[in-house]
Amino acid sequence: MDLISTEDINQRIEVLEASHSVASRLLTLIERDDIGAREVATVASADPVLVQRIMRMANSAYYGTGGRVRELHAGIAILGFDAVKSLALTSLVEGSGTITPQDWDHSITSAVAAGEVARMIGADQQQAFSLALLHDIGEAVIASLDSGFHEVLAERRTLPLTADFELAMLAAERKQYGLHHGAIGADLLASWNFHPDLVQAVAQHHTPKGSLSRVHAALVDGDRIAHLIASELSMDQIREQPSVLLPNYVGDPQLAGVLANVKARSTAMIADLF
Ligand SMILES: [Fe+2]
Ligand SMILES: [Fe+2]
CATH class of the missing domain: 1.10.3210.10 (Hypothetical protein af1432)
Known part of the structure; x- marks a missing residue:
């Protein structure tokens, strides 16, 4: 098997940086100080897998919400932007592998x-x-x-x-x-x-x-x-x-x-x- 090299890894990182997916737009958006959960939700809503993950996580027993979170912006507010950013970055990497x-x-x-x-x-x-x-x-x-x-x-x-x-x-x-x-x-x-x-x-x-x-x-x-x-x-x-x-x-x-x-x-x- 051909070995993958540091160059391959760096190229993959560059591709992931440049990706124009929903996840990459979200990651950029969350950088801004003046951003609210509703704006993040508007961008995130274009990625059904990410939406499902955010909603399922916000409704999980861990957050004690009793499964009553129905709207995406509310789910985002419960998880916090850090967790949404982590999920977005995971989606980005997932886009090129399992x-x-x-x-x-x-x-x-x-x-x-x-x-x-x-x-x-x-x-x-x-x-x-x-x-x-x-x-x-x-x-x-x-x-x-x-x-x-x-x-x-x-x-x-x-x-x-x-x-x-x-x-x-x-x-x-x-x-x-x-x-x-x-x-x-x-x-x-x-x-x-x-x-x-x-x-x-x-x-x-x-x-x-x-x-x-x-x-x-x-x-x-x-x-x-x-x-x-x-x-x-x-x-x-x-x-x-x-x-x-x-x-x-x-x-x-x-x-x-x-x-x-x-x-x-x-x-x-x-x-x-x-
Ligand atoms: Fe590790
Ligand atoms: Fe680990």
């Missing part, structure tokens, strides 16, 4: 977990949720160029994170594609003018160094929690494996409760969305 149900599962579980950790550490919950929703968007970009990468992802999703595993994963991606998925995702977010803190958080979600912004800390923990849930390890098994990376801001006494809570809420949201 995002599998397992990928969605990981994104949503990480988002719910990051939101929960953000609540615990006093960070912006909505921002942490939205960021975690697209933290692995770089993986989707790679998969859109190399369909064999879906298999790699399917296996990756079910493993708990360890420091060795993360280093090996990033090194393998760098060797094969020139860039790892965090760097690819960060390039994409930077090209769409996401805040530099969010760009940095995505670039370094597997290699957090020094003091992190709070939203970065919530993302790192959210990702670790999502991997722990997908691994289906019991608390005893988790404790027996000292190499497993645990969330930094969830202590051992709280961990079982947080895992159960995030699993229940993310499972409900996934069922509402698909």
Whole structure:
């Protein structure tokens, strides 16, 4: 098989930047300060898949709206522009490749977990949720160029994170594609003018160094929690494996409760969305 190169990745990012889809118009529109939910809704309404996602998410139990949200602008107001922007960027990438149900599962579980950790550490919950929703968007970009990468992802999703595993994963991606998925995702977010803190958080979600912004800390923990849930390890098994990376801001006494809570809420949201 021909290897895909950094050039291929950069070209794909350029195509995604230049795309004139509804999603790209939305991403540009949300940049403006004077914009309201109704204007965002007018643009979003041209993309039925995006509309359906926004409405299903706004009506999911997670937001406690009791399934009573009927109008798109109301749904957008409930999710917030950050989450709508994340969904729009996901649609943009989806336009050139497949995002599998397992990928969605990981994104949503990480988002719910990051939101929960953000609540615990006093960070912006909505921002942490939205960021975690697209933290692995770089993986989707790679998969859109190399369909064999879906298999790699399917296996990756079910493993708990360890420091060795993360280093090996990033090194393998760098060797094969020139860039790892965090760097690819960060390039994409930077090209769409996401805040530099969010760009940095995505670039370094597997290699957090020094003091992190709070939203970065919530993302790192959210990702670790999502991997722990997908691994289906019991608390005893988790404790027996000292190499497993645990969330930094969830202590051992709280961990079982947080895992159960995030699993229940993310499972409900996934069922509402698909
Ligand atoms: Fe990742
Ligand atoms: Fe992840």
